Amino acid sequence: MIAELGLLALWLAAGLAAFQLVAAILAGRGAPVLGEATRPVAVMQGLLAGFSFLMLVWLFARTDLSVALVVENSHVAKPMIFKLSGAWANHEGSMLLWVMVMALSGALVALVEKRLSPATMRATLGAQAIVTLGFYAFLLISSNPFERLPVPAEQGNGLNPLLQDIGLAFHPPTLYIGYVGLSIAFSFAVGALLTGEVTRDFARTMRSWVLGAWIFLTIGLTAGSWWAYYELGWGGWWFWDPVENAALMPWLAATALFHSTSVLASRDALRVWTIMLAVVAFSMAMVGTFLVRSGVLTSVHAFAVDPERGTFLLGLLALFIGGALVLFALRAGGISEGARFSWKSREASLVVNNVLLTALLGIVLLGTLYPLLTEALGTRVSVGPPYFNPVGAAFFFPLVLAMMVGPMLRWKDSNWAPVAKRLAPAWATIVVILVFVLIEGTAGWLSALGLALAGGLAVASLLPLAGRKPWRAPLQLWGMVIAHFGLALTLFGSSSESAFIQERLVSVAPGDSAEVGGWTVTLEKTRPVVGPNWTAIEGDVRISDGERDYVSLHPQRRSFWSPPQTTTEAALWTRWNGQLYVVLGEKGDGSTRKLRMWWKPFVPFIWYGGLLVALGGLLALLGHARSALRRSIGLRRAAARRETV
Numbered sequence: 026m027i028a029e030l031g032l033l034a035l036w037l038a039a040g041l042a043a044f045q046l047v048a049a050i051l052a053g054r055g056a057p058v059l060g061e062a063t064r065p066v067a068v069m070q071g072l073l074a075g076f077s078f079l080m081l082v083w084l085f086a087r088t089d090l091s092v093a094l095v096v097e098n099s100h101v102a103k104p105m106i107f108k109l110s111g112a113w114a115n116h117e118g119s120m121l122l123w124v125m126v127m128a129l130s131g132a133l134v135a136l137v138e139k140r141l142s143p144a145t146m147r148a149t150l151g152a153q154a155i156v157t158l159g160f161y162a163f164l165l166i167s168s169n170p171f172e173r174l175p176v177p178a179e180q181g182n183g184l185n186p187l188l189q190d191i192g193l194a195f196h197p198p199t200l201y202i203g204y205v206g207l208s209i210a211f212s213f214a215v216g217a218l219l220t221g222e223v224t225r226d227f228a229r230t231m232r233s234w235v236l237g238a239w240i241f242l243t244i245g246l247t248a249g250s251w252w253a254y255y256e257l258g259w260g261g262w263w264f265w266d267p268v269e270n271a272a273l274m275p276w277l278a279a280t281a282l283f284h285s286t287s288v289l290a291s292r293d294a295l296r297v298w299t300i301m302l303a304v305v306a307f308s309m310a311m312v313g314t315f316l317v318r319s320g321v322l323t324s325v326h327a328f329a330v331d332p333e334r335g336t337f338l339l340g341l342l343a344l345f346i347g348g349a350l351v352l353f354a355l356r357a358g359g360i361s362e363g364a365r366f367s368w369k370s371r372e373a374s375l376v377v378n379n380v381l382l383t384a385l386l387g388i389v390l391l392g393t394l395y396p397l398l399t400e401a402l403g404t405r406v407s408v409g410p411p412y413f414n415p416v417g418a419a420f421f422f423p424l425v426l427a428m429m430v431g432p433m434l435r436w437k438d439s440n441w442a443p444v445a446k447r448l449a450p451a452w453a454t455i456v457v458i459l460v461f462v463l464i465e466g467t468a469g470w471l472s473a474l475g476l477a478l479a480g481g482l483a484v485a486s487l488l489p490l491a492g493r494k495p496w497r498a499p500l501q502l503w504g505m506v507i508a509h510f511g512l513a514l515t516l517f518g519s520s521s522e523s524a525f526i527q528e529r530l531v532s533v534a535p536g537d538s539a540e541v542g543g544w545t546v547t548l549e550k551t552r553p554v555v556g557p558n559w560t561a562i563e564g565d566v567r568i569s570d571g572e573r574d575y576v577s578l579h580p581q582r583r584s585f586w587s588p589p590q591t592t593t594e595a596a597l598w599t600r601w602n603g604q605l606y607v608v609l610g611e612k613g614d615g616s617t618r619k620l621r622m623w624w625k626p627f628v629p630f631i632w633y634g635g636l637l638v639a640l641g642g643l644l645a646l647l648g649h650a651r652s653a654l655r656r657s658i659g660l661r662r663a664a665a666r667r668e669t670v
Contacts, residue, residue: 031080049151071132149216192252206238211307247635258593271313374431468524475520500648508641518630542624
């Protein structure tokens with residue numbers, strides 16, 4: 026009955042989405058009563074989609090083995106947290122989560138957004154209805170999460186052990202919220218194209234949603250990188266895996282988009298460019314979804330290997346993006362570009378920022394799709410760090426320079442001399458670090474440049490606060506400062522790890538020691554341990570500096586029985602200047618075990634920086650929300666005064 030209730034709610038929500046679309050179209054042709062219905066219908070649609078998803082979570086919590094999806098992705102012996110996360114750690118459940126977030130976001134837009142004209146709001150809700158309806162159709166036709174089995178199973182098949190991790194319990198929802206936020210921005214863009222109202226209020230409205238999506242994408246990327254680092258056992262934090270790239274591309278586009286909306290909101294410029302970026306950002310979310318779920322990629326977190334689903338998603342991609350591009354081609358000519366500005370202005374620096382981010386997006390997209398294209402022509406090639414790192418750096422490093430200079434410039438027009446003078450501490454930091462690293466002599470040129478620019482960016486990001494009273498600085502300014510400083514930390518951590526990493530692979534018996542990064546690692550013993558749905562061999566590993574013992578680590582090799590799979594659980598020890606990473610390997614000759622160890626200087630800064638970037642986005646969002654509230658209160662008071670007079 027629970028499954029049937031969930032499916033019924035999904036069908037009803039799809040029906041309301043269709044009604045919302047028809048109402049928006051008819052309202053645009055002279056039926057205002059129907060137009061007024063779009064808001065409550067959007068709210069009801071969101072509630073039904075939320076109810077449907079809750080029914081699916083309930084099925085997983087109960088381990089209802091009469092439902093095919095539960096049988097394929099859960100097990101009676103699985104811990105409750107992973108039973109719950111199993112609801113979205115698969116293709117059908119994750120798509121229902123996606124649709125639920127999309128419908129609830131549409132409901133939120135209908136409830137809270139008052140800044141757009143009624144016509145633009147109706148067109149926006151109509152566009153959102155088309156997008157949501159497409160995903161409802163995808164679920165109901167090819168990916169039904171509530172499908173019953175003729176005969177219930179006894180225990181269930183379990184869940185990919187790599188996904189039975191707290192990081193993967195929360196990583197997908199954050200990414201989906203980010204993707205869906207971009208769908209809202211896409212709908213705003215389509216609505217504005219239909220009505221021609223690309224105004225500063227439109228930019229302020231879109232900016233909040235894009236910024237919110239960008240924050241969640243940042244958290245999702247940071248969490249995904251951390252999960253890959255500690256769970257997969259190979260010691261890397263980013264491998265340019267196509268699925269990783271599928272999440273990175275929308276983030277790059279969203280970064281360019283919210284900077285562009287800031288220019289439009291503040292200076293009434295870049296109107297057409299902002300609309301185009303909104304279409305591109307959602308296109309990248311759709312491309313990523315297609316790559317992960319069509320079966321064209323193989324990865325630990327790629328879901329479906331199903332040409333039918335891939336064809337369906339390709340059709341949606343062509344419908345949404347192709348339709349938006351056609352609309353853009355027809356209507357963009359009627360939208361003026363907006364206010365002019367000098368090439369020595371903050372607006373110009375943000376244009377440079379946009380161009381470089383778009384170039385990086387193109388590089389990642391090309392490197393991701395190229396192996397697929399060549400494979401289709403009968404030749405297998407792989408594209409990895411030897412392509413992405415140097416080619417990406419050619420655009421990323423100038424982007425860092427633009428981030429240093431841009432906040433120092435004035436809106437509309439500026440002067441280079443005082444800007445260069447204010448940036449003197451940042452230039453000096455770059456030179457000092459570069460000289461030091463080159464003298465030290467172990468780092469490659471990419472790492473050396475990365476370290477130097479990270480130092481320069483860290484200093485430059487704080488300069489906008491110079492001469493101000495920090496407690497009086499706007500939250501938006503604090504957001505920018507913290508986000509840029511966080512990116513500097515991430516660049517510093519990744520460059521340090523790359524420049525100074527040390528690795529050892531040894532075969533040791535109990536009592537044997539090996540050294541890495543100045544630390545002595547001693548395998549004291551191994552022993553069997555048992556978990557809720559796995560058994561493991563666990564090592565007792567003592568860490569010392571040769572004189573003093575510091576800590577005991579416990580790396581594991583786990584064996585899951587449903588589905589049968591062996592995983593490694595790395596042991597990490599964090600110091601202020603780096604992290605020791607120990608992995609217990611296979612059994613060797615006699616009583617020996619293989620032990621893989623890395624000393625990774627400053628590697629935690631990668632994730633500290635990612636969290637700071639997200640925090641900066643949150644502060645900026647709160648600052649804009651406070652400004653919008655003050656503006657709204659001011660307008661209401663002005664209207665009240667006019668009525669009194």
